[in-house]
Amino acid sequence: MSALNSDDLACFVCVANTQSISRAALELGADQSTVSRQIARLEAALDTRLFHRSGRGVVLTESGSTLLGYARQVAVTLSEARAAVRKSTAQGPSQLVIAAQPTIANTAFASIGTALKQRFPATRLRFAEGLASPILAWLAAGEIDVALLYLPEQQGALKVDVLLEEDLTLVTPTSWSHLGLTFPVRRLGEVPLILPSTGHGLRVLAESLAARAGTTLNMALECDASNTVSMRLVEDGCGATLLPFAAVADRVAQGRLHSARLVEPVVTRQVVLATARNRTVVPELWDIMQTVRQSVRNIVMSGAWPGARLV
Numbered sequence: 001m002s003a004l005n006s007d008d009l010a011c012f013v014c015v016a017n018t019q020s021i022s023r024a025a026l027e028l029g030a031d032q033s034t035v036s037r038q039i040a041r042l043e044a045a046l047d048t049r050l051f052h053r054s055g056r057g058v059v060l061t062e063s064g065s066t067l068l069g070y071a072r073q074v075a076v077t078l079s080e081a082r083a084a085v086r087k088s089t090a091q092g093p094s095q096l097v098i099a100a101q102p103t104i105a106n107t108a109f110a111s112i113g114t115a116l117k118q119r120f121p122a123t124r125l126r127f128a129e130g131l132a133s134p135i136l137a138w139l140a141a142g143e144i145d146v147a148l149l150y151l152p153e154q155q156g157a158l159k160v161d162v163l164l165e166e167d168l169t170l171v172t173p174t175s176w177s178h179l180g181l182t183f184p185v186r187r188l189g190e191v192p193l194i195l196p197s198t199g200h201g202l203r204v205l206a207e208s209l210a211a212r213a214g215t216t217l218n219m220a221l222e223c224d225a226s227n228t229v230s231m232r233l234v235e236d237g238c239g240a241t242l243l244p245f246a247a248v249a250d251r252v253a254q255g256r257l258h259s260a261r262l263v264e265p266v267v268t269r270q271v272v273l274a275t276a277r278n279r280t281v282v283p284e285l286w287d288i289m290q291t292v293r294q295s296v297r298n299i300v301m302s303g304a305w306p307g308a309r310l311v
Helices: 006-018 021-028 032-046 062-091 102-119 132-141 174-179 185-190 201-212 227-235 245-253 285-302
Strands: 051-054 057-060 095-100 124-129 146-150 158-172 182-184 192-195 218-222 241-244 258-263 268-276 308-310
Touching: 006 021, 006 032, 006 062, 021 032, 057 062, 095 102, 095 132, 102 124, 102 146, 102 227, 102 245, 102 285, 132 146, 132 268, 146 285, 158 174, 158 227, 158 245, 158 285, 174 258, 182 185, 185 201, 185 218, 192 201, 192 227, 192 241, 201 241, 227 241, 227 245, 241 245, 245 258, 268 285, 285 308
Parallel strands: 095 124, 095 146, 182 258, 192 218
Antiparallel strands: 051 057, 146 268, 158 241, 158 258, 158 268, 158 308
16 A cells, blocks of 8 residues: 555645535645546555545545544644744754854854854853864764864865855064065975964964975974964064964054965965764754854954955
8 A cells, every 4th residue: 555645635635625626726726637646646545435526526435534534633733743843943952062263263253152142042052162173073073063163174074164265374573574464485484483283274284385385394383272372472472373364463453463464375264164974963053054154244244354255
């Protein structure tokens, strides 16, 4: 016996209520042949006649009368299910955990938090900050739901949605301002650098840039602490570092640091929304992602994310 189809049952109820194939077709916005096929398919599935047909319309058979009660129950159940799902969607998940790399967190978390609390007031929201490697591990382990980070070299276990791109800059003490507002990548080997240890995304990128330019990085020291610590080390004259302009814009404006855009070639990094392919996603993920994307868009459009360009 074929499985019953809820659409066919809904069509059957409409025909039973109107006692007419043609009137049911008008109410359903379908043609009569489609309605007739649905009724025929339902009769074949049940192996019984559901209607007596005449020139004046259709009348339920005894089997049809029996089915009508059940079909109406199915309609009520489906309606209740739709209402329950809509209510759940409106309320949002019970908890949502979002992580970001430091520069992104500092620039975007306040706006994203405000938008998400307005959209999902009942959701318990938690933010986490970390470097790329721990964030990727948190995603894989299911400890966070969504991440905002710079697009990693390896994306096999991730689903990513690109939000924006920004140029990478050489950040130096103000006493090095003679370097100018741009700095060629080929000269990176001339500058003592403060970067994360081997394996971190920024360090991998810097080493790749140096290798393509035919030079070797001149490491002054390694720093796996926050960008704030790295910038303080630069201020104190311990070396230079590589950061997007948004991370240093305030200190540059205050005259505490100097920033030069990397050129020849221009070096850009993409900021993405990432989720794990191998983990069960939170409910309403699409709505959450759209809310985050719009928040980021608003930040960039307002000029509050210096140096960023929407993609």
